[in-house]
Amino acid sequence: MAKAPVLTPRADDFPRWYQDLINKAELADNGPVRGTMVIRPYGYGLWERMQAEMDGRIKETGTQNAYFPLLIPQSYFAREADHVEGFAPELAVVTHGGGKDLEEPAVVRPTSEMIINDYFSKWIQSYRDLPLLINQWANVVRWELRPRLFLRTTEFLWQEGHTAHATFEDARDFAAHIHRQVYEDFMVKVLAMDVVAGRKTVKERFAGAINTLTLEGMMGDGKALQMATSHELGQTFAKAFNTQYLSKEGKQELVWQTSWGSTTRMIGALVMMHGDDNGLRVPPNLAQTQAVVLAIKGDEAVLAKVREIGDQLKAAGVRVQVDDRTDVPFGRRAVDWELKGVPVRIEVGPRDLENGTAMLARRIPGGKEPVALGSLVGLLPKVFEEDQALLLAQSRERRESRTSDVATVEEAVEVAAAGGWARIPWADLGTEGEVRLAEHAVTVRCLVAEDGSVPDSDEQPGNVAVVARAY
Amino acid sequence: MAKAPVLTPRADDFPRWYQDLINKAELADNGPVRGTMVIRPYGYGLWERMQAEMDGRIKETGTQNAYFPLLIPQSYFAREADHVEGFAPELAVVTHGGGKDLEEPAVVRPTSEMIINDYFSKWIQSYRDLPLLINQWANVVRWELRPRLFLRTTEFLWQEGHTAHATFEDARDFAAHIHRQVYEDFMVKVLAMDVVAGRKTVKERFAGAINTLTLEGMMGDGKALQMATSHELGQTFAKAFNTQYLSKEGKQELVWQTSWGSTTRMIGALVMMHGDDNGLRVPPNLAQTQAVVLAIKGDEAVLAKVREIGDQLKAAGVRVQVDDRTDVPFGRRAVDWELKGVPVRIEVGPRDLENGTAMLARRIPGGKEPVALGSLVGLLPKVFEEDQALLLAQSRERRESRTSDVATVEEAVEVAAAGGWARIPWADLGTEGEVRLAEHAVTVRCLVAEDGSVPDSDEQPGNVAVVARAY
Known part of the structure; x- marks a missing residue:
């Protein structure tokens, strides 16, 4: 008689396999408030290693850690229209504190642009104060109607970077540096993950951003997962908070900003990228127990x-x-x-x-x-080196073998439905095609340039849309 | 003409000096929601060094880090009477999430006994699962009516340890180990702080504990500050959550528990313990910039x-x-x-x-x-060693020179009012004397044994009460 499998096989039921693995490898449990999670010691150990590796890379850019309050006055969210519209449906609101109803309700931060920009506008006076490079490791709350452990949870842990620069170019370059030299470098070298670096379409951008850079990974079932994003915020928040600096030339100028984040969702990606029917496979460079x-x-x-x-x-x-x-x-x-x-x-x-x-x-x-x-x-060092390279190669091989070039929306939907990624010229797809994809729960994960680099604009000739179902 | 002082001199106005220093050394700012704080990069750097030093010591005890949800169903707080009574006036409550009123409001954790014990009762089955040693680094919210940066804030950062043991003795010994080998060791060797180790009276115990161990430091103005506490919880929460284990002998037994915490308040202590009229003085073993x-x-x-x-x-x-x-x-x-x-x-x-x-x-x-x-x-290594020893010696000298042995409540109040600590035999003071002290805003900081050790019980003969005004 064959041994009963420890986990539901991936081929039988991928979501069930994911849930089984998280449970049996003791990574996390569901919390009592809907959508929250308990990260158990083995899962948290993975996060601690991710934090250590990321924190070192973030600090090398000259960014310093700080900590901003969890609670943000509700009125702050009215200051920037796109941002409030993006986050309003997800907010958790404290209306009662210290035994009394609050005069003004406080929002549990879903992200910290609103509160951090309030302080940036106080701290920044002159060009000498720029660039101002701040990161925080924190918990955030976004009310989640269809929660899944690590992937979509009402509370999650993350780092969020927030920076202010004197010029558009400085901000653009910094967002790009975080995208490739911090996030991608960490994912490839530590997580042994193949990722596609690209830019989001206008539809998929962060609320308030003028450009969102993303890293997309292909999971074991062929779906895409957004691994981390780095945003150019332009002067959106600088205008909302009137964040100005005195330039060398003696003029008051608005700052240019970025924000960027990566979350405990990366633990879910680790499971779905490298896991097999016997459980998790942790890259040696990440493992807290090698x-x-x-x-x-x-x-x-x-x-x-x-x-x-x-x-x-x-x-x-x-x-x-x-x-x-x-x-x-x-x-x-x-x-x-x-x-x-x-x-x-x-x-x-x-x-x-x-x-x-x-x-x-x-x-x-x-x-x-x-x-x-x-x-x-x-x-052992040789074994670990081999292991690390093998995981990266396997994830790359999966993505390459399951990616097809297509010419029409119908073909793209078909590829995505079969658990693959489709590549389609953005000139052929466009925002109209993007809407049609959405009817089939398929999205443009990112735009990449013809040569595989990250495009400077959506409309750069030769842009290719990478299209898939996504978590 | 004399140079204007950078800070309000301590002798003129100690609270104002404290506020000035925190502001000018860029340690923290007030947050927009009353009582919250923004920890600026230089202040947060101190916290990061504290975390690194503490985390290493905590892990050496075999304790593992984990993460439990921020939001706790309000009904959980009804499970343990003493605990709920202790925390009810301080709770922040989320009543609204995802655009709707919640069926059950969720409390923003003021401490995590309630939610952690819920999971302990699921995870613990047999004696093999014990001891279960968990720590988390997290933010907590306790509504604060008289906030002061770092010392009393509506939100603060801390570590909270939670453990379950098979016997009373194991739990007692573990709480004591954390008290002396983790907390005191860290404070003396890294923070260069003289602290008095003792036990709290029943009146001053943590809500739900059967014993609270404390470390008390004397600040620059002679007031006391509670630096960290380690609690024996007995079976209080084990009963509330029915946390049982199957013993080696095959019997179901309730576990014995501890919890212990230290917070960003230690940054306030650092300022008030070592600061002078020119600013902060950071012990080299702590300093992120030596x-x-x-x-x-x-x-x-x-x-x-x-x-x-x-x-x-x-x-x-x-x-x-x-x-x-x-x-x-x-x-x-x-x-x-x-x-x-x-x-x-x-x-x-x-x-x-x-x-x-x-x-x-x-x-x-x-x-x-x-x-x-x-x-x-x-x-430099010699300079740092000298500096570290000097700060410790200065803080010890201050405490010793400002501590007096007294025989009556009146004398104790007088000493405390003059910015000192009084030592009075607990047999002479007692719970009645403690109530009379409270009328003068003076409290028993802790009980110490005749030989300076930590007493095994409040009523141990020879116990001395250390009495002071406190932050």
């Missing part, structure tokens, strides 16, 4: 050896965990580490000790083979 | 030299910043770094270059002297 050393049995020599191996690997810079919980059956623990996607398992039993070997089980390519104990420290 | 290298003038040789020194110090592991903004007058920059409390300024001008020296200005003991450029790398 290798686990398992004692197969609880005999003294084995326990001593796994701890010794753990110490050796730790000293060599490997993020390692020792699993000596021999009161739990070995098979159950092995399945559990597989579910959690730890790249390498080093399994040690009494027979291995006799041979001076351990079994090296590799989660990412799969397979298991005995290796000499003395070779582990030298071997 | 040394700043200033170019006095913008000539090429000077600029090249300050950058070179910066690189050398960075390579030697010093957290260093180069200040080459020579379009801002040198005097203004020097005053600004002094305000921000950076421990060491290394000032380099054309004349220094000729002599192969720099001026070394030390913020903590004060004073300035020329040093050979080649000696800086060797010198």
